[in-house]
Amino acid sequence: MDAHKLLKSFGYAFYGIWTAFNEQNMRIHMISALIVIIAGVFTGLTNIEWMIIILVITLVIGAEMINTAIESVVNLASPDIHPLAKQAKDVAAGAVLVFALASVIIGLLIFLPKWF
Numbered sequence: 001m002d003a004h005k006l007l008k009s010f011g012y013a014f015y016g017i018w019t020a021f022n023e024q025n026m027r028i029h030m031i032s033a034l035i036v037i038i039a040g041v042f043t044g045l046t047n048i049e050w051m052i053i054i055l056v057i058t059l060v061i062g063a064e065m066i067n068t069a070i071e072s073v074v075n076l077a078s079p080d081i082h083p084l085a086k087q088a089k090d091v092a093a094g095a096v097l098v099f100a101l102a103s104v105i106i107g108l109l110i111f112l113p114k115w116f
């Protein structure tokens with residue numbers, strides 16, 4: 001295995017994370033995640049509950065990153081208005097929404113019984 005190549009690949013991946021985190025939507029996900037983590041610390045969660053919260057947060061962030069990548073490719077391939085470009089962007093954004101809605105439901109299922 002070429003260690004130098006492997007290191008470079010990690011570098012590109014970390015740069016990808018940095019690039020995605022500069023997107024406005026990603027900032028909203030990060031702030032939401034921070035609020036949930038702080039609420040979790042104060043509420044007191046079990047290990048399993050923390051694992052679910054971490055999984056859900058990373059799924060939403062990962063989905064948002066794939067959405068950003070799709071947006072970039074669509075902008076490159078179709079700078080002009082095209083129904084397929086619209087479909088690709090809307091479906092990718094919809095996928096993030098599906099993950100985000102599921103994460104809200106999971107969060108409520110974990111937190112509400114502890115609060116009330």
Ligand SMILES: Nc1ncnc2c1ncn2[C@@H]1O[C@H](COP(=O)(O)OP(=O)(O)OP(=O)(O)O)[C@@H](O)[C@H]1O
Nearest residue numbers: 071074078079080081082083085086087089090093
């Ligand atoms: N090339 C295109 N052809 C047709 N519709 C498009 C195209 N680009 C964008 N759209 C429509 O506009 C919506 C918003 O697009 P996009 O996410 O690129 O804009 P934005 O939110 O202003 O971008 P950004 O997230 O980079 O600020 C898309 O979901 C899609 O419905």
